[in-house]
Amino acid sequence: MKIENILALAVAKAVKELYQADVEEQQVQLQKTKREFEGHLTLVVFPFLRLSHKKPEDTAQDIGQWLAEHEPAVEKYNVIKGFLNLSIAPGFWLHVLQSIHADADYGIRQAGADAPLVMIEYSSPNTNKPLHLGHVRNNLLGWSLAQILQAAGNRVVKTNIVNDRGIHICKSMLAWQRWGNGETPQSSGRKGDHLIGDYYVAFDKHYREEVKNLQQQYEQEGMDADSAKAKAEKEAPLIKEAHAMLVKWEQGDAEVRRLWQMMNEWVYAGFDETYRALGVSFDKIYYESDTYLVGKQEVEDGLARGLFERHEDGSVWADLTDEGLDKKLLIRSDGTSVYMTQDIGTAKLRFQDYAIDRMIYVVGNEQDYHFKVLSILLDRLGFKWGKSLRHFSYGMVELPNGKMKSREGTVVDADDLVKEMIGTARRTSDALGEGRQDKQDGMDEAEKNEIARIVGMGALKYFLLKVDARKNMMFNPAESIDFNGNTGPFIQYAYARIRSILRKAEAEGCAMPEQVEADVPLNDKEQALIQHLADYAEIVMEAAEELSPSVIANYCYDLVKEFNQFYHDYSILHEPDAAKKRLRLVLSAEVAKVIKSGMQLLGIEVPERM
């Protein structure tokens, strides 16, 4: 049982006996005692004043006295204003440490066969360009959320919806046809998604040129600038050709489909590589080309049931004005489907494939409105899960000079970023290796590279996950990523140091004790560490409930900070008192265990040495 619960119970009892008043266990406010005061847990007594009819100090004194006499876990207490600071007996902390020590999967709940099934959609790339930093944030958040939900006892299905059809793909296809000379990833040595991205950019470049020329022509014919531009954007030969290609695609034209198939395969091969580097994967991948017709059918059915309206030009709309929203287009006048229609189809297929209890979409906050509408539409269409779908809305990554825009070339490419992080990690390791002691002593090249990969990716992942996902975040390519301070490598380093100590202890023949011995005295830092470890199980549940990887990240950082202070002040291997040494070995091992577990929930690996 957790110490907070034990004390809450005891406090309720104390109030009952002292003031003859009933207090719910829930109402008892216990918080960690601030560093500058003595004690471990602090009771806020203000809520009890109306029961005691006494001053805060006296009330705290009363309750403290009672607890010290009746509750064995409370060793002593002190009162500062309305705050009752309680010191917990060392024996209790040893007991807590033992329970953590005995549980190999401490903090993790196994999902039973009847556990809730959560489907989590993330990544959702377009197949016309490579992944960038924004996608990286999405992928890492999605993966981490899946790990956290699983650790909290849910069954989790990770899914991806690939936007593999539409005008954007046709643009790349057209550009490749026109200027590609049959270039392939193999012939050019270029990663497939980048190759396709190049042609998308090429299309845009030529298209803009056409628009510019046409606009000039229209203006000379007497149009004003704005309408000339609008007309030019529609009339440019390239965009008309792309549209014609899209129509052919929808009609199933064999030639176009073959090209589409081939180029998408290139992109998928490229994405797979990036996903592998990021350490993410999916249980089930959906393709928009498979789901958009389902969505269209669903909308037609809804139309037949009078849920939607068809305009004169043939387009289909949902009227959401009674919900305080606008009217929303579902099917274009030319009969093709839009984004919303496809999402309806995808949702339907998913719930056919899985008995989903909970659906979570990891999608950027620029789509808040979209998911609000999707939820209402699914509900109206009669899907009982429509109302309860959850849009995990995360903020965008901003660059010092503004938003990332692929057209303006202000994107941070995912592959480049990964490469750069790993390279920086390697150079940092090499530089530190030249110091007083060679950290890389005895490592071969492969091992050095593997550590650089783990550390570089750890830095990147931690940087993106430690901040509150809902907020926009700033990424300064020049100086943002650091390997010191509140970073992934800081935590990984602490882990590697502990592992090193444990290896040395083992080599000395000092085996890890099965049991934590009772009656070993504890100093403040040891107690604080145990108290910190004791929170982990609750932190995991909290992270799952709030869907917040940053809760885990910040917990791990605090834990490591605490450990580092301990590590600095006390020796472990050189501790002369054998019982004390055994205790510290257990304590260190448990800190390492929790770090590893927490980092795993963030998708971050920990190195045995670095």
Place this chain on the structure above:
RNA sequence: GGCUUCGUAGCUCAGUUGGAUAGAGCAACAGCCUUCUAAGCUGUGGGCCAUGGGUUCGAAUCCCAUCGAAGUCACCA
């Protein structure tokens, strides 16, 4: 303009059922490697928690207004 979200140190960020003197890291300065890995530890300086009201024993946290930023309001996805 309507709606949504956000505003905490020079910079990047923590701070959730309202609790003590608002915390880290980076950057600056000053210390600590002859003992377990210095990617570390210790110290100094740095704050009108955007602004103004309100709610109460108590507000960075809850409510209202104002200012500022971002997103969205497409026959793009």
